[in-house]
């Protein structure tokens with residue numbers, strides 16, 4: 046009798062779950078053609094076992110803001126231990142199926158995901174604008190980069206292979222490149238979808254499953270990605286999203302079934318992630334902050350150098366980890382450089398990020414805006430001169446009055462020992478300093494605990510490559526800046542991180558090598 050009741054219960058429970066899944070309208074359909082100032086999201090934003098799931102702990106929900114208006118978009122309850130466990134288990138079950146497919150089969154599914162994403166590029170970009178505050182122009186570029194990332198790793202999947210190694214006596218060994226298992230991705234808020242793709246596309250291509258935790262400030266587009274992967278045909282549970290902040294993140298890092306954590310964010314949090322992962326001897330990839338130098342020699346093509354300095358500082362309201370925020374200009378050309386850079390900075394159209402002509406939107410949050418404005422004040426106190434910007438900005442549209450806007454800032458008279466030159470500001474603030482010789486500028490450029498990126502402008506080919514060789518950073522851009530691409534490795538030296546994302550190099554970080562040694566003769570035993 047008891048068993049029958051239980052069977053009935055499970056049957057109805059199963060039906061209910063099925064119905065819930067079938068009746069879910071994809072998030073992007075609900076958010077179709079999203080605009081500023083109107084969105085109120087009530088949908089659950091966790092995703093595991095192939096469906097959106099409501100977190101249980103609705104009590105500790107945190108508000109998520111729309112940066113361009115200051116409105117609350119939704120309340121985000123964090124996932125607790127039980128939910129994290131469900132997501133990880135759902136990932137593990139999917140991993141067992143997915144890892145048995147050939148690379149060609151996995152690649153085909155990923156290509157379909159890329160196709161779907163490209164078809165909905167503008168709609169996804171609008172959601173990113175609503176949730177992040179960056180301009181639609183940039184958001185479209187970001188989603189395009191995400192599509193390319195999925196396509197690139199779809200193409201890499203069938204190429205994964207081991208090696209054959211000949212040994213003495215006809216014996217041989219071969220290596221198998223195997224997935225790690227369940228990988229965790231923890232993302233920052235500045236490139237919400239791009240970061241989710243930079244982690245999940247190579248992870249999935251290599252045969253892993255992923256549980257992804259977006260930043261609680263930009264939680265939405267990762268869920269859209271999960272729904273796209275599902276529609277493209279990945280097994281339920283292969284890519285999951287759990288929402289929450291530090292506590293949820295640390296539950297993920299400690300979970301015994303997690304093989305690897307890939308993290309993007311600040312250095313202090315990255316250190317904590319590494320410590321937690323160490324307890325379970327889990328692998329980590331850390332993409333952390335930077336304070337990257339951009340070196341402009343007097344023999345450069347000045348107009349390109351000026352444009353490069355703007356690209357190095359003002360994308361995504363300056364909230365980019367690899368930005369070249371320490372701009373070293375050779376003394377002879379400093380006056381012309383400053384005049385041109387200030388003219389162009391003043392001309393940057395700040396305001397409604399949905400408008401085509403806007404070039405700078407809103408910062409992510411009120412505290413971030415206050416922090417960045419605080420850096421400008423501190424710089425002035427320490428002797429820097431504000432050549433333009435550095436003020437809160439209020440757009441004329443009444444809808445945007447509560448948004449987190451500021452005018453882009455150029456600081457002159459900076460010294461290497463100033464806070465604005467030493468610390469990551471993560472806002473639209475460029476610090477400019479003169480230098481005299483190559484040797485001197487290299488020493489000053491490298492005098493930092495960071496080492497994410499760097500840049501050099503010069504027409505002297507030998508000098509360009511010499512400087513690139515001597516800069517202690519994971520990337521050096523020659524005669525441009527922030528020309529990142531999914532096809533080239535990205536990752537920091539020193540305290541800017543461990544491991545690489547993008548490019549073929551990333552395969553090393555989402556697979557493990559198994560060595561199989563084959564005896565062709567008799568066993569020569571010593572015993």
Ligand SMILES: NC(=O)C1=CN([C@@H]2O[C@H](COP(=O)(O)OP(=O)(O)OC[C@H]3O[C@@H](n4cnc5c(N)ncnc54)[C@H](O)[C@@H]3O)[C@@H](O)[C@H]2O)C=CC1
Nearest residue numbers: 232233259260290291294295310311314317333334366471
């Ligand atoms: N270099 C970069 O790429 C980034 C730098 N930052 C810098 O960090 C500052 C703070 O921004 P946050 O978003 O708070 O950065 P954060 O580094 O604290 O957060 C990044 C991610 O880690 C998660 N997290 C936080 N504490 C955790 C923990 N103990 N265990 C596991 N996961 C944890 C967050 O929820 C988020 O998803 C910014 O003002 C900026 O200066 C922020 C984001 C990206």
Ligand SMILES: C[N+](C)(C)CCCC(=O)O
Nearest residue numbers: 235236239365366367529
């Ligand atoms: C997407 N990319 C490579 C421009 C930057 C990602 C790192 C970051 O700024 O958080």
